Amino acid sequence: MYSSVPAKKEAKNLLARFVGIWMVFVIFIAVGVEGAPYDGNCTTESCTEENNACSNDTCICNPESFRRASPPSCVKKIELNAVCMEGDECADTLAICDLHKLKCLCTQRYFEKNDGTCAARINYLEHTCDATQSASDQCIPTNSECRMDGTARCLCKTTYYAFRRVCRIRKSPNASCRTNQCVIHAKCTNDSCKCDADYEATPIISPTMCSYSSGVKFAALPYMYVVPFLVSMLFFFAECLLMLK
Numbered sequence: 712m713y714s715s716v717p718a719k720k721e722a723k724n725l726l727a728r729f730v731g732i733w734m735v736f737v738i739f740i741a742v743g744v745e746g747a748p749y750d751g752n753c754t755t756e757s758c759t760e761e762n763n764a765c766s767n768d769t770c771i772c773n774p775e776s777f778r779r780a781s782p783p784s785c786v787k788k789i790e791l792n793a794v795c796m797e798g799d800e801c802a803d804t805l806a807i808c809d810l811h812k813l814k815c816l817c818t819q820r821y822f823e824k825n826d827g828t829c830a831a832r833i834n835y836l837e838h839t840c841d842a843t844q845s846a847s848d849q850c851i852p853t854n855s856e857c858r859m860d861g862t863a864r865c866l867c868k869t870t871y872y873a874f875r876r877v878c879r880i881r882k883s884p885n886a887s888c889r890t891n892q893c894v895i896h897a898k899c900t901n902d903s904c905k906c907d908a909d910y911e912a913t914p915i916i917s918p919t920m921c922s923y924s925s926g927v928k929f930a931a932l933p934y935m936y937v938v939p940f941l942v943s944m945l946f947f948f949a950e951c952l953l954m955l956k
Contacts, residue, residue: 749778749785760785775802789815791827805829822846833857833865836873840865854878869895883919884912896921 746759749772753765762776762785772778772785777800779786788802789795793815795808801815806829809816817829823846824830833840833850840849842863849857850865855878858866867878872892881894882904893904906912906921913922 749783762786791815791817791823791829803829820851822848836865836867836876836878838865839863852876852878854880884921894920896923 747753747756747765747770749758749760749763749770751758751770752768753770754768758765758770760770762773763770764773765771776785776787777797778784789800789808790802791806794813795801795815796813798808798810800808803815803817805821806815806817808814817823820832821829822832822844825844825846832848836850836852836855840857840863842857842859844857847856852865852867854868854871855865856868857863860866867873870881871878872881873879874892879892882888882892883894884897884904884906886893886904887902888899888904889902890899893899896907896910897904898907899905909924910921911924912919
């Protein structure tokens with residue numbers, strides 16, 4: 712008579728294999744659904760947290776995001792002039808979080824363009840700049856600005872003159888000078904700044920400038936004090952005469 716023992720044993724083995732395969736499949740599905748968390752190994756699993764990417768087999772924040780401590784998560788990087796808390800939170804790679812102003816700002820050698828991105832500042836005077844940009848710090852030299860003068864260039868502000876790649880304040884009337892160093896409406900004549908015709912020095916302005924002279928002369932200060940005094944004395948004597956009558 713044929714024994715059923717081997718058949719039963721084989722059936723048990725098949726059942727065990729089926730259960731094992733099923734368990735492996737279930738575990739695989741579960742792991743696949745759960746995936747790898749931040750800082751987890753992503754060699755065989757995908758990163759599941761938002762704004763994560765797999766780099767060197769580890770889940771990290773993708774290039775467009777940064778890690779926020781509370782709550783722990785990867786969030787989108789911050790645009791220029793928006794509030795930030797740490798240095799690596801800004802979206803523009805040429806910007807940094809200013810820890811005093813708590814805003815994303817372009818780094819020292821860059822300026823903010825009209826389109827909200829950072830661009831390199833101009834290092835030297837006379838170099839080409841973009842006059843369509845509204846930023847006042849496009850040119851690096853102190854007291855310079857981007858100005859149209861035939862072409863758009865970094866030039867000294869109108870109250871300054873260029874000397875050895877720096878901007879110096881223009882020289883006042885009667886100061887020793889060289890060509891193109893004097894204030895507006897003045898010329899360097901015989902090594903001294905002289906106001907143009909119909910212009911005179913105005914020492915109440917700093918630096919002293921040459922202003923248009925209308926030809927009207929005002930009384931000197933001593934007379935300005937004496938006249939009111941004399942008028943008041945006349946009124947006093949007139950009142951005394953009236954009292955004597």
